[in-house]
Amino acid sequence: MSERSATIQRQTRETDITLTLDIDGSGKSDVQTGIGFLDHMLTALARHARFDLFLHCAGDLDVDGHHTSEDCAMVIGQAIDRIIGDRSGINRFGFAYCPMDEALARVAIDLSGRPASVVDIGLRRERIGSMATENITHVFQSLAIAMRGSLHVDCLRGENDHHRAEAAFKACARALRVAVRRTGDA
Numbered sequence: 001m002s003e004r005s006a007t008i009q010r011q012t013r014e015t016d017i018t019l020t021l022d023i024d025g026s027g028k029s030d031v032q033t034g035i036g037f038l039d040h041m042l043t044a045l046a047r048h049a050r051f052d053l054f055l056h057c058a059g060d061l062d063v064d065g066h067h068t069s070e071d072c073a074m075v076i077g078q079a080i081d082r083i084i085g086d087r088s089g090i091n092r093f094g095f096a097y098c099p100m101d102e103a104l105a106r107v108a109i110d111l112s113g114r115p116a117s118v119v120d121i122g123l124r125r126e127r128i129g130s131m132a133t134e135n136i137t138h139v140f141q142s143l144a145i146a147m148r149g150s151l152h153v154d155c156l157r158g159e160n161d162h163h164r165a166e167a168a169f170k171a172c173a174r175a176l177r178v179a180v181r182r183t184g185d186a
Contacts (some may be wrong), residue, residue: 001052004180006079014067015059021079023180025052033057033072035065037129037162038139041169042072048098048173069135070142077146080111084180087111094179098171103158106168107175110150117144121155121168128162136165140172149179 002024004149010017020081029046031039031053046053059068083092105121119140123133145152153172158164 004083005052006082008075008079008082010075010182012071013060013079014058014063014068015071017055017071017075019056019075019079020052020054021076021081021083023049023080025050025070027051029053029055033068033136034059034061035068035129035131037131038065038069038072038135041136041139043164044166044169045076045173045176048170049177050182051173051176054135063073065135066138069131069139073139073142074121074124074146077143077148080147080176080180084111086179087113089182089184091179091183094175094177094181096171096174096178098167098174100105100158100163100167100170101160103155103160103163105153105155107149107154107168107171108152109172109175109179111118111147111179112150114150115148116150117141117152119151121153121164122158123161123164124164125161128165133161133165136168140168143172155181157180
């Protein structure tokens with residue numbers, strides 16, 4: 001692990017999460033949330049951001065996937081916030097366009113310390129696999145709040161909701177990779 005890593009354990013009535021994140025990694029991941037599509041998206045996030053991500057969550061999936069989705073995004077965001085601290089010496093801004101077959105997503109990030117999010121992915125289905133699509137939007141919102149950054153996520157086109165969501169996660173990953181990059185500037 002690099003010096004830019006963090007480990008977080010979060011235990012609430014709804015979830016029990018262990019996370020280790022290294023933002024100077026190689027894209028390795030071990031993600032187990034109990035929600036297959038969320039695992040797939042967070043694995044893609046790690047791979048394309050080149051973050052090493054170890055995340056295990058036991059959540060109240062007998063209720064639904066809301067708390068698991070929200071809390072996993074929160075701990076990733078908290079780890080990023082902890083690692084980059086006062087933001088000195090990082091690029092801070094990042095943006096990316098990513099296609100996934102017919103879908104095209106755009107993400108812009110400012111790790112300013114001021115949380116805000118605008119998410120417009122245009123998902124039409126109620127679920128992708130076992131994940132409620134409303135929770136996909138909530139993952140991005142929770143990530144922005146916890147990492148204390150502005151996050152704009154738009155899917156510009158696409159017919160397949162899986163492709164739209166995956167393009168958005170990959171674009172977010174690539175924008176994060178640029179935003180956390182060391183510049184050496186004070």
